[in-house]
Every structure is written in C-alpha cells, then in structure tokens.
Amino acid sequence: MRGEDQIPLKQPVLLVPGGLFVVNNTIALVNDFDAYAWVKLLRSGDGLDVPAGEEHDLVDRLLDMPALPRLNLPEELRLEEIVLEPKPILVVHPPAKSRWQHDRLKGEVLFDYDGSSVRGSSGQWALVQRSESRCLIRHRELEAEYWNQLQDAGFRRLVDQKRGQHDVEIVSRDLGPAVRALMAQDWQVRADGKRVRQPLDIQFQIRSGIDWFELHADIDFDGGRVTFPELLAALARGDGTIVLDDGSLGILPEEWLRRYGLLAGLGTAEEDHLRFSNVQVGLLDALLSAQPSVDYDARFDEMRQKVAGFSGVQTVNEGSAFHGELRAYQREGLGWLQFLEDFHFGGCLADDMGLGKTIQMLAFFNLRKKRRPKKLPSLVVVPKSLMFNWRQECERFTPDLSVLEYAGLDRAKLRDVLAKNDLVLTTYGTLRRDVVLLKEFEFDYVVLDEAQAIKNSGSQVAKAVRLLKARHRMALSGTPIENHLGDxxxxxxxxxxxxxxxxxxFRLHAADPTDKETRRILAEGLRPLILRRTKQSVASELPEKLEQTIHCEMGGEQEKLYNELRDHYRDSLLGMIDEQGLAKTKMHVLEALLRLRQAACHPALLHRGTAEESSAKLDALCPQLQELLDEGHKALVFSQFTSMLAIVKQHLDKQGIVYEYLDGQTRDRKERVERFQTDPQCGVFLISLKAGGLGLNLTAADYVFILDPWWNPAVETQAIDRAHRVGQTRPVFAYRLICKNTVEEKITELQQVKRELADAILEQDGSLLQNLTAEDLQQLLS
Known part of the structure; x- marks a missing residue:
C-alpha cells in the first residue's frame, strides 16, 4: 500500500530479493525490508485459513513474532496501540562451574513495558496485553539510549553468531563499577534469578584486649548479609561484588573499595572480625573517623583521644647533665620522644636538615640513662660519612655517656664490651655484615639515622635492621616523608x-597520587608518629646564621692515595729541610699541602681514578643536597678547585638535579644568577671561590656548603654572605666539609694557635711561611 492505494500480493509481476518489485510497468521498493520474506511466503499460497474463535490467538502470535513488520489488521481484530517508556533490566549469568570468579561474565538485556518484558536484542516490535485489549509499541529510541548506557558502563554487546542466550559480556573485575553505574541510572540488575542489592548500612564495633583491638561490623545489603571477613577478603581482591548469604549479589560501593580495602590490608582476619595491634590505633581511628555509626569501647576511646591529642605533649627539659641548652622546639621534641616511649610506639623524627635531630636524640639518651631497664645499651646506625660527627656530638653534649664505635677491621675484639656501653655507634655496612652477631644482643633503643637508607624493603640492610632486638625504635630523616608515603x-x-x-x-594505596582521600587518611593516622618541623616554622628560635663542620672519613683507594702522598712528602720535605733549610723549601711545602688538600677532595684532582667514582666528600655532600632539595630549599656549593666542581657536576647530572654553574670563565653571570634566583627547579649553584667571592646576591639559597675550607674568616664569610645578606628572610646554614686525619683537620688545629700561618698556607703566600717550623710541618704531615 502507498497512502490509500493497496496492491494485492499477487499483482506484482516480479519480486527481486532486497525489496524491489515490478507492477504496472513500474519498479517500486518495499520500505520494510523484513516484510519481503513474508510477501514471498504469502504469494506462494492462497492465504491463511483460521478456525473461528482462534483469530485473536493468531494475532497475538503474529505480534509476538520477531522481525514481523507492522500489521494492518481488520477493525474487529485491531488492538489499541500504546507507546510506553520501558524500564531496563540486566540479568547477569555466572558461569556454571567457576561461578563469579570467571574472567568474563555474560548477561541478558530485557526491557519491561508495564509488567511485560521483551528481550532487548529481539526484533519484536510490540507486546500484546490481551486482557487490556492493547498492544504496547516498543520505544526504540529510548532502548537505544539504554544500550549506550551499557556500553558506557563497560559492557560489550555480543554479535549475533556469539550471542546465544546472552546479549552482553564484561570482564568480571569490572562488574561492580559497571553495575553501580547502571543502578545509578535506574537499571534493575539481577543475578542467579535474584536482584542485585545495594548496601544500606554498616555499623562498626571495637572491642579491646590487652594489646590488641577487634573490629566487628554488621553489614546490611537490603536484607542480605555477609560476614565482615568475607567482605574484607572481597575488598582485598579488588572485587566490586560479593555473594550474600541468600545467594544474591551485593554491590560494593566504590568508596568502600578505597577505604575498607586499605582496612583489609592493615588488619588480620579472625573468624567474624578483624584484629589490630595497639600501635595501629591512630590508623584505625583515622579510617573510622568518617563513619556515622561506630561503637568504641572505653579503652579504645581513651587511647585514641590520647594519641589524637599528641600535639599537646608536654615539653621536657634536657637536664643539668646535658652540656648545652636546647631550643624550645627541641624540648618539644624530647616531650614527643617521651610520648612515643609511654605508648611503646616507634616514630620518625623528620625535622629539616640543620635543626638538631642528633642533639635531640642524644639529650633523650642522657635523660634515659638512669631509668633504662637492665642498663641495656642503645644502638645508633648511621652512614659511614656521619660516624665521626655522631662521636663528636656525643663528646660535646653528652660526655657522661659511654660510647663505643663498633666499626673497622678490628671490631671483633669489641664484641665482649659492646653491652657494657651506653651507646653503640655502627654503620649500615657493618650492620649488614655483622647482623648474625648483633641480632643476638638486646638493645634499649635502635635508632636509624638517615633512615631513608632502608626505604627499599627488599634490600639486605632493610632486612638486617628488622632482625635487631630492641625495646624501642626510632628513625631520623630530614626528607619530608609525608610527601613520599610509598617509601x-x-x-x-x-x-x-x-x-x-x-x-x-599499603604501597598500592599510598602510591596512587589521585587517591587524595586515602592519602589523607594515611597521613592523619601516621601523624602522631612523625614529627617534622621546618626551618620556617621555628625561624623565630634560630639565629640568622648557623655554621657547622661535617667530618668526612676517607676509605678505600682515596685513603690509600692520601697516605702514600703524605708519607712521600713527609720523608722528602723533612729531609730537604735538614739539608737546605726551611726558607729554600717553602715552595715545595706549599705544593705538598696543595696536593694533599686535593687528595682529600677527590683522587681525580690528581689524575688518579675517574670523576665518576665517589669520594668521602661527595658521599657526604650529595645525600645532603638531595635531602634539602626534597625539603624545598636551595644551596650554594663553593670550592676553590674548579676541577672539583666539574666532578660535582657529573654526579648532579647522574642524579637528575638541576643546577647552575659559575667560575672565572663564565661570561653570562647575570643570567645564571637570575635563573638560580627565580627558577624553582634550579636548586643548586656551583661556584668557584674567585668567581663568587664578591658581588653576588643569592638569597634564594639558605644552605651553603664549603667543599674545601679556606680557614680564612674573611674569605669564608664572603662566600656564606652570598646567601646571608640583605633580602634574606630565612636563617642560613653553612657547612664546612673536612676530611678526618688529613691536612685539613691539622690546619684547623693549627689555626687555633697560629692564625697567620694558617692563612698563609691556604693563600699560598710564601712570604708569610717564615713562621713555619719543622715541628709545625711534622704536625701537618702526621
């Protein structure tokens, strides 16, 4: 038919597959291509004979048939046609054998029209409701939108040959998020013939023991139930769904995956609850703080309030036995250490570099000396480059503490007296080699200085420190570890x-920079156990300029080279002085002292070894630079040897540290200074003495390192004042790097009694060497 015109089925003289037909010398097209098969079928017969009384059954069956075109029915058989909006339904079918753990899950899509359902992939265009004498016309446009919603949620539509009883499929791990998305758009989801349920409520209860807490939970999925360990196990696997006690499927909210997934990883599942240790009170409280319904018992409530209020910890004075006076923030540090001890917590003191972490720890050891149980020793593990500095600080501030350096080739003889000391100092390398012995001792405290040395949990040294027996444990680190939760x-x-x-x-959650809520919870839970003060936060208590000496210990080839040079010059110079007199050998003396100073910096300055190799001063400098850069500070590094600065450049390049460089050959000084002052990525400025002694304003830096000290107060002050000058708003920390048992250390001692002579040596001014005696030279070369 076309408009009011109707053509009998037998009138066309030709029918062509695809819908073309010829009638009255005219070629026409069947608009409904699905009707072509019916036209061909009906032309082959003389119509359908329907018994009386069954005509309505025929109409019902025809309308229910898929791919049937719209029918033009007689008036007496015609039904009322109604267009309704369907409700979408997804029926998920688990595999018969492996149930919900199968890699892919398949589903069937249905559309519900006022109580009558039709398969989404069916070609059926209408649904008959004979009791209502009406025909429900499918809303194809809206159904198409629902199919798009399935695709957006992560379902893949199956093609005809793979469909079978299924319309869509999805990777099983994506089912939870996908179903959540569909249910948010008013989809009804069923599994195993039952509705998929959303959780209505979760109520927590905490019960306490002597040194543990139990976390119980009552979880309601709209009438369905699941035990707490089962829920946590599903979360730990990253599942988005869980099978409930009645066999229905529960959807795990995305927020639960984030928050309680971490909870599952932190606790230990036992029967119907999760168990935590006392030390986890802060983390557990942070994880549950946002829950509307938590029943705390009295002990947990008391403990969490004490831990949460740690910021109000009382300050502790250092006592009269401490040789020095702590600043106010350092006394607060003692109070925090006492707080940790009272709760048997281990903590990390993470103050900015230069704020006195070592001194605070020593003051605490001094206070604890009389009250520690069994007079157990404490063990401090340090990088080799810091061993001497710890010993020096002990002698200066806590001379009443007996200190043993457990290191070196002769340390075997120290084992019998190790437990008789208040404090034992050792290096990470020594600990790694001697852990079988040291793990047999019981220590009062084990303290790790520069604790980032064990951030790789699989390293040998990290495994070694975990074997040590200690009543209390502490870590010191200047790195702002709250920015590196994964470490x-x-x-x-x-x-x-x-x-x-x-x-x-823990690593999975902490390493995800987009999961800000979880990182916030972790930071809040760990906050009582990490004490960090920045220079800015305590600036009012600091002097404008602080100067300190870092003693470095040579080893290996560098120490061997230095000793060979020292012995050579001592023998040759003293013999030459005996024969020719000191006045005629002064240039040889200056050359010897220069070569020894270069050897103390790096063997490559004397063309021994390569610049890629390290040295005692590089071992001390590079970690310090990395630490202060992590803290957001900038540093100046001075040397009178440009060849030493070139070596430092290579090591900074290897570490990916952005720097500027200036020596006597540099022409674009202004541009380099401006870049260092304004570029936040440029954190280090390498400067030679002659190029940077005067005229530079480098107030962006608040740390200064002098690689080869000049012992001339005026020269050193000029260098330090590149940072400490008008416009500087922060305290400036200046560090001199001196190698132990070298001419650098000897000149430091000599300058105390012969300032003019020391200046002459460093300035290579031969005219002033007239005051040098053979005894002085003997001391310098000893």
Whole structure:
C-alpha cells in the first residue's frame, strides 16, 4: 500500500530479493525490508485459513513474532496501540562451574513495558496485553539510549553468531563499577534469578584486649548479609561484588573499595572480625573517623583521644647533665620522644636538615640513662660519612655517656664490651655484615639515622635492621616523608612491625597520587608518629646564621692515595729541610699541602681514578643536597678547585638535579644568577671561590656548603654572605666539609694557635711561611 492505494500480493509481476518489485510497468521498493520474506511466503499460497474463535490467538502470535513488520489488521481484530517508556533490566549469568570468579561474565538485556518484558536484542516490535485489549509499541529510541548506557558502563554487546542466550559480556573485575553505574541510572540488575542489592548500612564495633583491638561490623545489603571477613577478603581482591548469604549479589560501593580495602590490608582476619595491634590505633581511628555509626569501647576511646591529642605533649627539659641548652622546639621534641616511649610506639623524627635531630636524640639518651631497664645499651646506625660527627656530638653534649664505635677491621675484639656501653655507634655496612652477631644482643633503643637508607624493603640492610632486638625504635630523616608515603612502608615496618599490614596493600594505596582521600587518611593516622618541623616554622628560635663542620672519613683507594702522598712528602720535605733549610723549601711545602688538600677532595684532582667514582666528600655532600632539595630549599656549593666542581657536576647530572654553574670563565653571570634566583627547579649553584667571592646576591639559597675550607674568616664569610645578606628572610646554614686525619683537620688545629700561618698556607703566600717550623710541618704531615 502507498497512502490509500493497496496492491494485492499477487499483482506484482516480479519480486527481486532486497525489496524491489515490478507492477504496472513500474519498479517500486518495499520500505520494510523484513516484510519481503513474508510477501514471498504469502504469494506462494492462497492465504491463511483460521478456525473461528482462534483469530485473536493468531494475532497475538503474529505480534509476538520477531522481525514481523507492522500489521494492518481488520477493525474487529485491531488492538489499541500504546507507546510506553520501558524500564531496563540486566540479568547477569555466572558461569556454571567457576561461578563469579570467571574472567568474563555474560548477561541478558530485557526491557519491561508495564509488567511485560521483551528481550532487548529481539526484533519484536510490540507486546500484546490481551486482557487490556492493547498492544504496547516498543520505544526504540529510548532502548537505544539504554544500550549506550551499557556500553558506557563497560559492557560489550555480543554479535549475533556469539550471542546465544546472552546479549552482553564484561570482564568480571569490572562488574561492580559497571553495575553501580547502571543502578545509578535506574537499571534493575539481577543475578542467579535474584536482584542485585545495594548496601544500606554498616555499623562498626571495637572491642579491646590487652594489646590488641577487634573490629566487628554488621553489614546490611537490603536484607542480605555477609560476614565482615568475607567482605574484607572481597575488598582485598579488588572485587566490586560479593555473594550474600541468600545467594544474591551485593554491590560494593566504590568508596568502600578505597577505604575498607586499605582496612583489609592493615588488619588480620579472625573468624567474624578483624584484629589490630595497639600501635595501629591512630590508623584505625583515622579510617573510622568518617563513619556515622561506630561503637568504641572505653579503652579504645581513651587511647585514641590520647594519641589524637599528641600535639599537646608536654615539653621536657634536657637536664643539668646535658652540656648545652636546647631550643624550645627541641624540648618539644624530647616531650614527643617521651610520648612515643609511654605508648611503646616507634616514630620518625623528620625535622629539616640543620635543626638538631642528633642533639635531640642524644639529650633523650642522657635523660634515659638512669631509668633504662637492665642498663641495656642503645644502638645508633648511621652512614659511614656521619660516624665521626655522631662521636663528636656525643663528646660535646653528652660526655657522661659511654660510647663505643663498633666499626673497622678490628671490631671483633669489641664484641665482649659492646653491652657494657651506653651507646653503640655502627654503620649500615657493618650492620649488614655483622647482623648474625648483633641480632643476638638486646638493645634499649635502635635508632636509624638517615633512615631513608632502608626505604627499599627488599634490600639486605632493610632486612638486617628488622632482625635487631630492641625495646624501642626510632628513625631520623630530614626528607619530608609525608610527601613520599610509598617509601614509608619499609621504615615503619622496622619502627612498628605489622603496623602497615601487608606492604603490597599499603604501597598500592599510598602510591596512587589521585587517591587524595586515602592519602589523607594515611597521613592523619601516621601523624602522631612523625614529627617534622621546618626551618620556617621555628625561624623565630634560630639565629640568622648557623655554621657547622661535617667530618668526612676517607676509605678505600682515596685513603690509600692520601697516605702514600703524605708519607712521600713527609720523608722528602723533612729531609730537604735538614739539608737546605726551611726558607729554600717553602715552595715545595706549599705544593705538598696543595696536593694533599686535593687528595682529600677527590683522587681525580690528581689524575688518579675517574670523576665518576665517589669520594668521602661527595658521599657526604650529595645525600645532603638531595635531602634539602626534597625539603624545598636551595644551596650554594663553593670550592676553590674548579676541577672539583666539574666532578660535582657529573654526579648532579647522574642524579637528575638541576643546577647552575659559575667560575672565572663564565661570561653570562647575570643570567645564571637570575635563573638560580627565580627558577624553582634550579636548586643548586656551583661556584668557584674567585668567581663568587664578591658581588653576588643569592638569597634564594639558605644552605651553603664549603667543599674545601679556606680557614680564612674573611674569605669564608664572603662566600656564606652570598646567601646571608640583605633580602634574606630565612636563617642560613653553612657547612664546612673536612676530611678526618688529613691536612685539613691539622690546619684547623693549627689555626687555633697560629692564625697567620694558617692563612698563609691556604693563600699560598710564601712570604708569610717564615713562621713555619719543622715541628709545625711534622704536625701537618702526621
């Protein structure tokens, strides 16, 4: 038919597959291509004979048939046609054998029209409701939108040959988020013939023991139930769904995956609850703080309030036995250390570099000397480059503490007296080699200085420190570790074993920079155990300029080279002085002292070894630079040897540290200074003495390192004042790097009694060497 015109089925003289037909010398097209098969079928017969009384059944069956075109029915058989909006339904079918753990899950899509359902992939165009004498016309446009919603949620539509009883499929791990998305758009989802349920409520209860807490939970999925360990196990696997007690499927909210997934990794599942240790009170409280319904018992409530209020910890005075006076923030540090001890927590003191972490720890050891149980010694593990500095600080501030340096080739003889000392100092390398012995001792405290040395939990040294027996544990680190939560796992596994549960769970959550809520919870839970003060926060208590000497210890080839040079010059110079007199050998003396100073900086300055190799001063400098850069500071590095600065450049390049450089050959001085002052990525300025002694304003830096000290107060002051000058709003920390048992250390001693002579040596001014005696030279070369 066309408009009012109707053509009998037998009138066309030709029918062509595809819908073309010829009638009355005219070619026409069948608009409904699905009707072509019916036209061909009906032309082959003489119509359909329908018994009386069954005509309505025929119409119902025809309308229910898929791919049937619209029918033009007689008036007496015609039904009322109604267009309704369907409700979408997804029926998920688990595999018969492996149930919900199968890699892919398949589903069937239905559309519900006022109680009558039709398969989404069916070609059926209408649904008959005979009791209502009406025909429901499918809303194809809206159904198409629902198909798009399925695709957007992550379902893939199956093609005809793979469809079978299924319309869509999805990777099983994506089912939870996909179903959540569909249900948010008013889809009804069923599984195993039952509706998929959304959780209505979760109520927590905490019960306490002597040194543990139990977390119980009552979870309601709209009438369906699941035990707490089952829920946590599903979260730990990253599942988005869980099978409930009645066999229906529960949807796990995305927020639960984030928050309680971490909870599952931190605790230990036992029967119907999760168990935590006392040290996890802060983390547990942070994780539950946003929950509307938590029933705390009295002990947990008391403990969490004390831990949450740690910021109000009382300050502790250093006592009269301490040789020095602590600043106010350092006394607060003592109070925090006492707080940790009272709760048997391990903690990390993470003050900015230069704020006195070592001194605070020593003051605490001094206070604890009389009250520690069994008079157990404390063990401090340090990088080799810091061993001498710890010993020096002990002698200066806590001379009443007996200190043993457990290091070196002769340390075997120290084992019998190790436990008789108040404090034992050792290096990470020594600990790694002697851990079988040291793990047999019981220590009062084990303290790790520069604790980032164990951030790799799989390293030999990280495994070694975890074997040590200690009543209390502490870590010192200037790195702002709250910005590196992923690195905390190994450090806190040492400080509080088991506190962070399964390390893989912690690392997964902490390493995700987009999961700000979880990172906030972790930071809040760990906050009582990390004390960090920046220079800015305590600036009012600091002098404008602080100067300190870092003693470096040579080893290996560098020490061997230095000793060979020292012995050579001592023998040759003293013999020459005996024969010719000191006046005629002064240039040889200056050359010897210069070569020894270069050897103390780096063997490559004397063309021994390569610049890629390290040295005692590089071992001390590079970690310090990395630490202060992590803290957001900038540094100036001075040397009178441009060849030493060139070596430093190579090591900074290897570490990916952005720097500027200036020596006597530099022409664009202004541009380099401006870049250092204004570029936040440029954190280090390498400067030679002659190029940078005067005229530079480098107030962007608040740290200064002098690689080869000049012992001339005027020269050193000029260098330090590149940062400490008008416009500087922060305290400036200046460090001199001196190698132990070298001419550098000897000149430091000599300058105390012969300032003019020391200046002459460093300035290579031969005219002033007339005051040098053979005894002085003997001391310098000893």
């Amino acid at each position: 905390l796992c190994s450090i806190f596994e040492f400080l509080n074993p088991g506190m962070l549960g399964r390390s893989s769970t």
